[in-house]
Amino acid sequence: MEIGTVSTLSMVGMIVSLVIAVLLPIVLCVVVRKKTGAKFSSMLWGCATFILFALILEQILHMVVLKLTGTTLTENIWLYGLYGAAAAAVFEETGRVITMKFIMKKNLNRENALMYGVGHGGIEAILIIGLAQISNIATAIMINTNQMEAVLSVLDETQKAATLESLSALWTTPGYLFFMGGIERVSAIILHIALSILVYAGIKQGKKMIVVAAYAAHFAADFVTVVAADKLPVVAVEAVLFLMCILLGFVAARLYKKDGDTA
Numbered sequence: 092m093e094i095g096t097v098s099t100l101s102m103v104g105m106i107v108s109l110v111i112a113v114l115l116p117i118v119l120c121v122v123v124r125k126k127t128g129a130k131f132s133s134m135l136w137g138c139a140t141f142i143l144f145a146l147i148l149e150q151i152l153h154m155v156v157l158k159l160t161g162t163t164l165t166e167n168i169w170l171y172g173l174y175g176a177a178a179a180a181v182f183e184e185t186g187r188v189i190t191m192k193f194i195m196k197k198n199l200n201r202e203n204a205l206m207y208g209v210g211h212g213g214i215e216a217i218l219i220i221g222l223a224q225i226s227n228i229a230t231a232i233m234i235n236t237n238q239m240e241a242v243l244s245v246l247d248e249t250q251k252a253a254t255l256e257s258l259s260a261l262w263t264t265p266g267y268l269f270f271m272g273g274i275e276r277v278s279a280i281i282l283h284i285a286l287s288i289l290v291y292a293g294i295k296q297g298k299k300m301i302v303v304a305a306y307a308a309h310f311a312a313d314f315v316t317v318v319a320a321d322k323l324p325v326v327a328v329e330a331v332l333f334l335m336c337i338l339l340g341f342v343a344a345r346l347y348k349k350d351g352d353t354a
Contacts, residue, residue, distance in 0.1 A: 104269025116213025137210025212283030
């Protein structure tokens with residue numbers, strides 16, 4: 092396989108996705124802080140909770156489960172979707188509940204719940220999409236400036252073939268698809284902010300069903316995304332996800348406003 096050329100559209104898509112993934116959380120944090128007076132620490136708790144529950148504890152579960160089940164889950168999109176969505180909902184929403192109910196207890200109000208959501212969704216965007224796009228951009232520059240040849244030259248034929256196969260996605264993937272990572276993060280941040288408001292409202296009002304609704308909404312968003320990605324074009328998948336997140340955001344906005352009216 093010969094090294095191709097990464098298109099300008101692809102490069103622009105990577106840069107746009109990187110800017111969205113990194114700058115959107117920062118801008119939201121500044122705006123929420125300025126407009127509501129929410130504590131900066133609430134954002135940090137959102138970041139820490141995501142890292143602990145999603146990137147550490149959930150990943151440990153995945154290693155164990157996937158090792159025990161072999162290809163049973165990965166070869167069945169419905170089972171994989173059910174398992175993946177359930178795991179994400181349980182770990183991330185449980186983390187949200189624990190942090191808000193016990194760690195943020197003294198300062199738990201709607202403003203800090205909003206800021207928590209910015210942190211939770213923001214750090215996910217930066218770590219998952221931001222870092223990936225930095226790597227993609229750096230690699231694409233090396234490919235387009237012929238620097239990658241020197242890197243590949245020190246590899247044996249087997250390693251070189253495997254590396255080329257991996258890198259080929261950068262020049263074979265349609266350019267517009269590189270914009271999807273940034274678009275998907277907009278939906279995900281809306282989702283995490285909305286879920287944070289739901290969990291907060293459930294805790295404050297003592298209504299367990301609102302918290303259960305947060306678990307269910309998280310599960311639904313992840314399950315639909317996984318299954319739809321196997322059945323529909325990427326653009327259609329992102330459109331469905333965005334619509335779901337906007338609807339959930341509308342519900343959360345009403346809860347947020349209602350909490351302010353009764354404060």
